[in-house]
Amino acid sequence: MPKTRASASPLYIPRKSSRTQQCAARAEFAAARRQARHAATARKQHAVQGVDPELRATYPASGRPGPASARGGKLRLPAHRMTTATASGAYPFLAEGGLGAEGIFIGRDVHAEAAFCYDPFSLYNSGRLDGFTNPNAVLAGIIGMGKSALAKSIATRAIAHGYRIYVPCDPKGEWTDLAQALGGYTIALGPGLPGRLNPLDAPARPAGVNECDWASEVRKRRLLLLSSLARTVLKRDLRPMEHTALDLALDLVVANAQTRDTVPLLGEIAHTLGNTQLLDSALGEGTGRMGPAAQDLAHALRRLVHGDLSAMFDAPSTVKFDANAPMLSIDLSRLGSAGDDTALVLAMTCASAWMESALADPYGGRRWVIYDEAWRVMRHIGLLERMQAQWKLSRGLGIANLMIVHRLSDLLSAGDAGSRGRVLAEGLLADCSTRIIYRQEPDQLATAASLLGLTGVETQAVSALIKGRGLWKVAGRSFIVQHLLHPAERQLFDTDARMAA
Numbered sequence: 001m002p003k004t005r006a007s008a009s010p011l012y013i014p015r016k017s018s019r020t021q022q023c024a025a026r027a028e029f030a031a032a033r034r035q036a037r038h039a040a041t042a043r044k045q046h047a048v049q050g051v052d053p054e055l056r057a058t059y060p061a062s063g064r065p066g067p068a069s070a071r072g073g074k075l076r077l078p079a080h081r082m083t084t085a086t087a088s089g090a091y092p093f094l095a096e097g098g099l100g101a102e103g104i105f106i107g108r109d110v111h112a113e114a115a116f117c118y119d120p121f122s123l124y125n126s127g128r129l130d131g132f133t134n135p136n137a138v139l140a141g142i143i144g145m146g147k148s149a150l151a152k153s154i155a156t157r158a159i160a161h162g163y164r165i166y167v168p169c170d171p172k173g174e175w176t177d178l179a180q181a182l183g184g185y186t187i188a189l190g191p192g193l194p195g196r197l198n199p200l201d202a203p204a205r206p207a208g209v210n211e212c213d214w215a216s217e218v219r220k221r222r223l224l225l226l227s228s229l230a231r232t233v234l235k236r237d238l239r240p241m242e243h244t245a246l247d248l249a250l251d252l253v254v255a256n257a258q259t260r261d262t263v264p265l266l267g268e269i270a271h272t273l274g275n276t277q278l279l280d281s282a283l284g285e286g287t288g289r290m291g292p293a294a295q296d297l298a299h300a301l302r303r304l305v306h307g308d309l310s311a312m313f314d315a316p317s318t319v320k321f322d323a324n325a326p327m328l329s330i331d332l333s334r335l336g337s338a339g340d341d342t343a344l345v346l347a348m349t350c351a352s353a354w355m356e357s358a359l360a361d362p363y364g365g366r367r368w369v370i371y372d373e374a375w376r377v378m379r380h381i382g383l384l385e386r387m388q389a390q391w392k393l394s395r396g397l398g399i400a401n402l403m404i405v406h407r408l409s410d411l412l413s414a415g416d417a418g419s420r421g422r423v424l425a426e427g428l429l430a431d432c433s434t435r436i437i438y439r440q441e442p443d444q445l446a447t448a449a450s451l452l453g454l455t456g457v458e459t460q461a462v463s464a465l466i467k468g469r470g471l472w473k474v475a476g477r478s479f480i481v482q483h484l485l486h487p488a489e490r491q492l493f494d495t496d497a498r499m500a501a
Contacts, residue, residue: 138436189351279291344377375407381415
C-alpha cells in the first residue's frame with residue numbers, strides 16, 4: 001500500500017486575477033492543508049501502535065457481517081476423503097479416541113499418546129463398538145515379551161472393578177502367589193498332596209429351576225465328564241456300546257449313593273464298569289453284551305483311581321468351592337513335567353468340571369476365566385469341547401474367557417485340516433472378539449496374519465514389537481498398546497526371578 005504524501009506551500013495569488021479565481025485558490029489551499037494534517041496524524045498513530053497496515057484485520061472481531069458470516073451452525077461443507085498421511089497434516093490435533101475411559105487401565109496407546117482402557121463387559125453392554133459380539137479374548141506372544149504380566153495385570157485390576165478370577169489350570173504354579181496376595185486361594189493337586197477334588201460333585205441348584213430338571217442337567221454333565229476322561233485316556237472316540245456302559249454305570253452308582261446319602265465317586269464308576277454281570281442285569285436285554293464294551297472303559301478310569309492320578313480325584317472333596325473369593329487357581333505344576341500331558345489333561349478336565357458349579361450360577365456375578373498355557377491342551381478334543389461350551393455360553397454365564405498361547409500356530413496342532421480338533425480350535429479363535437498379539441517370530445508371521453486377518457502394516461508392526469507392547473485388535477479396530485506396570489505389580493508378576501544372580 002503506497003504511503004500518502006501531502007504538503008501545502010504559502011498561497012500565491014497573481015495580482016491581476018479576478019475575485020472568483022482568488023476564492024478558488026484559497027479553497028484549494030485550505031483543502032491541501034487539511035489533507036497534509038490528516039496524513040501526518042495517521043503516520044503518528046501507526047508509529048505508536050507498531051502494526052503493519054498490511055496485517056490489519058479485514059473484518060472486526062465480531063466476524064464478517066451478512067449472510068455469509070458462517071455463524072449460527074449453518075455452515076455446510078461437502079464430504080471429503082483423504083489418506084491418514086494427508087489428514088495428519090491437515091488436522092494435526094486429532095488423535096484416536098481409543099475404547100473410552102471406562103474399564104481396566106492397560107497402559108498407553110502408542111499412536112494416540114493417551115490412556116488405553118479395556119472392559120469386555122462394558123463394551124458388550126454399551127453396544128458402541130460394532131462387531132463386538134462376545135467378551136472372549138486370546139493372547140499370543142513369544143516367551144519373554146510380557147504376555148504373562150499382561151494377563152496377571154488384567155486379573156489384578158479386574159478385581160478392583162468387582163470381577164472374580166478363576167484359573168482352572170496353572171501348569172507352572174505362577175498364579176499361586178498372586179491369588180494369595182489378592183485374598184484368594186489356590187488348590188494344589190499332585191502326588192503326595194492333601195488336596196482332593198471329586199469331579200462328580202453336584203453343583204448347587206440355581207433358583208427357579210425345579211429339582212427334576214436340575215437332576216437331569218447334573219446327570220448330563222457327569223456323563224460328559226466321564227466321556228471326556230475315557231476319550232482322553234483311550235485316545236479315540238467312544239463307541240455306542242461304550243456310551244451305554246457309562247450310562248448304566250453312572251445310574252447304578254448314583255442310585256446307590258442316594259440310598260447311603262453320599263456322593264458318587266470315580267472309583268465306584270470304575271468298579272461298576274468292571275462288574276459286567278451288574279451292567280447286563282441293568283440293561284435288561286440279555287446277558288454278556290456289555291462285557292467287551294465296558295472292559296476298556298474300566299481300565300481307562302482305573303488310572304484315576306490306582307494309577308499316577310490316584311489320591312486326587314477318587315475321594316470326597318477336601319476343599320469347598322468359595323464363589324465369593326476374589327481369585328481361585330488350581331495348581332497343577334506337579335503334573336505333566338515328564339513331557340506326557342495326559343495326566344495334566346485328566347486333572348484339568350476333573351478340575352474344570354468341579355469349577356463349573358460356580359460358572360453355572362446365574363447370580364455368581366461377572367467373572368474372568370483364564371486358561372494359561374492353553375497350547376498344552378490343544379491336542380485333546382475332550383478339553384476343547386468343554387472350552388467351546390464355555391466360549392459359546394460366555395454371555396449367558398457372565399464370564400470372559402482369556403486363552404493364552406505362545407504362537408497362533410498352536411491352534412493348528414489340534415489336528416489335521418478338516419479334523420474335529422482343528423475345527424474346534426479355530427472356532428475358539430473365531431469366538432474371540434478381542435485378539436492381543438505380542439511379538440511373533442518371523443516364521444510365524446504368515447500364520448498369524450492368515451488366522452487373524454492382519455493387514456500388511458499390522459503384520460510388519462507385530463514383527464517389530466518390543467517387550468510389553470502388543471497389537472490389540474478389538475472388533476476390527478487396531479491399537480498398539482504399551483502395557484504399564486506398577487512397581488508392586490512388577491515385583492509380584494516377576495517370572496524371571498530364577499534367572500537373576
